[in-house]
Amino acid sequence: MAHRLTTCTFCGVGCGLYLETAGNRVVGVYPSMSHPTNEGRICVRGWHVHEVANSPDRLRSPLLRSNGRLVEATWEEALAFIAARMREIRARHGPDAIAFLNSPRCSNEEAYLMQKLARAVIGTNNVDHGAGVYCNNSINVLLAMIGVPATTNSVGELAGSDVIVVDGMDIARQMPTIAGIVIRSRLRGAKVVAIGTRRHLVAENADLFLQLRPGTEALLYGAMAKVIVDRGLANLPFIRARCHGYEEFLARVHDYDLAGAADACGVPAQLIESAALTYARARSAALLYSTGIESRESEPVEAIVNLALLTGQIGRPGAGIYALTEHNNLQGVCDMGVLPDRLPGYRPVASDAARAQVEAAWKAPLPARPGLTAHAMFADRGGGRVRAAWLCRYDPVSTAFSGDASSALQQCELVVAQHLFLTETAKQAHVVLPTTAFGEERVTFTNTERRIQLAEQVVQPDPGVSPAWWQLMMVARALGADWRYGSAAEVMGEIGSVVPFYEAATYDNLSRDYGRQWPCTHDHPLGTPRLFADGQAAARFRFAAIARPRPAVALCAEYPFALVFGHSLYYWHQNVLIQHSETLRREYRILLLDYPDGFVDLNADDARELGVRDGDRIRLRAAGGAAGVTARVTPEVRRGTVYVPHFVRQVQRQILGTAEGGVALVPVRVEKEAA
């Protein structure tokens, strides 16, 4: 047997855990008591995270499409085929005919090399990750307002926060370890404020729960700011010393009024006031929101950050902004530049100076025009321009939130899929490259508190598979690039020279303690657990002036319900880790077994009035269409709302006449369907 400290690769918490091996098999898993992020706790996914490596369904050879079928091929054949087809497509249609997409679960090394292959070898910025549509709002807002697109404090500091505000996200389901810290902090006396449309577990535990109407978040946060300003609780010394844009912000704040906001949000004014005062009077208050699949539009995120700046709740122990990433490496793939408009280190591709820096490091010219998003890719291949897609550990056919990935990929001349399994996407590919799994390679991931951590190799992979980063390197070489990385550690060495805040994140450094939180530089090789902790008086924060938003949706007597198209919540059942663990598959399939045709969530009190029981068929009627669905009756959703989980796509098509994302709320009427 052997025991090795590694990091869980499921969600963005990045819990420290040990893998126990016997021979070449992982036989057990248990949490680290000492890891500063999880301190002995992991969730049900962590307790089963190792099972995927042992799955008998793993791919063990490259597959190449021949006469319409995928057949086993050698690595030489597969790599030569990819290189030849890419050359051809680029020669005929230009570099922007090729798109590179990955999953926010990819390692930093894979993410870095994939976007480098796209930009430096192929010459396109068509680079994005699967959660891009959602998290980019948060990245842009945080860059503009605080200069760093990441969580400001360490997860462990929440234990010392005396007020914790949780926006929207169901953290007990998505990032249970953080939910646990929030709940335990409350047991020790911290106040928890939950703001959102759903009564999730943390909301159940909260001291204040503001269950607002969907789409009214920015208005509610604006009203909280108004209360703070009116009560004289703005932290003026902090604002004067460190923030820009206060005057413009203040001018807008006066547009808000508590009574009006209470009315529009459907939350009692007293509760909004109480939440604002609780936050503003805290010794150290933390704001938690999702930057991943449950994330918001830009304005609510701006409104959240405004509150932190207004009260100076940033840069101190337990006081900060937590932009939470649901996927284990959502932070890392963004840091690595898997974004259509940003190079590694968040340098804008459109900036000549920024490009010049990266060009010097890579010794290759880089394209200046921002690329296509994953959203545009799956909507219509960016107006039909994309003809080849590279998909690194990404299965958009099963999981993409928008568009129709299957038909977009069918229209491509070349689809390359790197994956552990023959996913629905891989089945459509022209080439499938089997990759190593968790525990079979040594690579890094960056968690939601900027902690760059090594996932250790504990078993030898099957000889038929190889690391995804190696496959990317071999394709680059076949296309004429002189890439010579002997190991993922060498890739990280290069990352350190290109991404300034990863400068000292060598494997040697990362293998000490429990990884390092970026910025990890030669000046601060031990990393930075808390941003802005230096207390410098430099003005580096910027308020966002937000005009009072209009009501998000106009409900009327004819269409009294707001239909909400959700992004996630029930989405993990499609995940490969879940599908290949006995226990997790069982647990995450229950909803699908209970509601085999999918479902929409209907509030229990609304259901009673309508005479609808759990499992009944209902008809949703909107101005533009109608859909018949099964009702899941739950006290979780707010009265007057109907929540459509993302995977029930036909509802969206029937109601809107399109499966496109973008429309958040639709007024509908709910009717009981005749039996």
Added chain:
Amino acid sequence: MRARIVERADVLGIVDLLRGRGYEVIAPFAGRQRDTFFDTVTDENRARIRLHLPNPYYPPKRFVFPPIERLLTFTSGHGATRIEAAHDESKRAIFGIRSCDVAGIHHLDRFYLGRDYRDAYYDSRRRNLFLVNVVCTDPERDIGAECFCVCSDTGPAARDHFDLQLMDLGDEYMAVAGTPSGEAMFSEPIFRTATPGHVARRAAVLADVRTRFKSNTSWFPATVRYVTQDRILEKTWEEIGRRCLECGGCTYVCPACTCFTVSDRETGPGEVERVRIWDSCALSGFTRMAGGFNPRRAVHDRRNRRFFRKLAHYFIQRELSMACVGCGRCTAVCHGDVGMPSVVELIRRETAAAEHHEPAA
């Protein structure tokens, strides 16, 4: 008395003796900071065995009841199907198992072997297991903040169910045999005769260490009574349910939890293995019926089940002890602080308050 003395310098000699007799010896090792684990002793790591350290968090029950255990394989080919059972008959010794975990294994014995049906898989592992118990005597290193074996009456010194028990008396260890095979070891020269002075010293060490527990108040008797008589308020269970994140950790680390599920899975062409896997009453699929009905759909109904199973008189009668050995691991893994000691206290406080025995603390 079946007691002997071993010099401090010779204590790892017991490991060598066991290895010499063909045992795979499992012993505790230190990982980073507070992390510790049980691992197989090799020539290379023998010197790193530690007798005083925080009790490893991943319990040694896995050596009799593994997280995933192959029960049998079906192989079909050439027109026939072969079924082959997989029994683990290897000889294993756990050197340095704590008293709480000895009690845990005894609890598993009662469950798997104590009634009409003897579980053959458990039996083959258990028959070949040799337990060297080490008494927790170092209040700093051995006794964690969560330990409460003094309340569950399982420690710090186990009274039985070990083969050998070692207690640190300072310069030397006292060894006590609990079984004939333990006593047979005493013929080896590293074991010296114990004097009445040693016995008195042992009693003094034990008396002292019993006072060194950090959390030594638990209300088991009251809570057992409330659970057994079904007097616990629904709102108490709901509070417990609200704080449970359904991770299953408390059951996986519990030395006394016995539940498993059985699953068949393909391992190759024409080959299927049947495995049993640790299961958890925290999980929704644990009680869900094939037809879709779930008698314990709400989380608090499932948590209710856990504490009923561990503390109700019916089960105590059947297994002769509570299904809690006081190791404190469930406290350390729990996201919402609803491990055993907190729940026992919560139940006692809220039930007593509701019944006007005393005001809520």
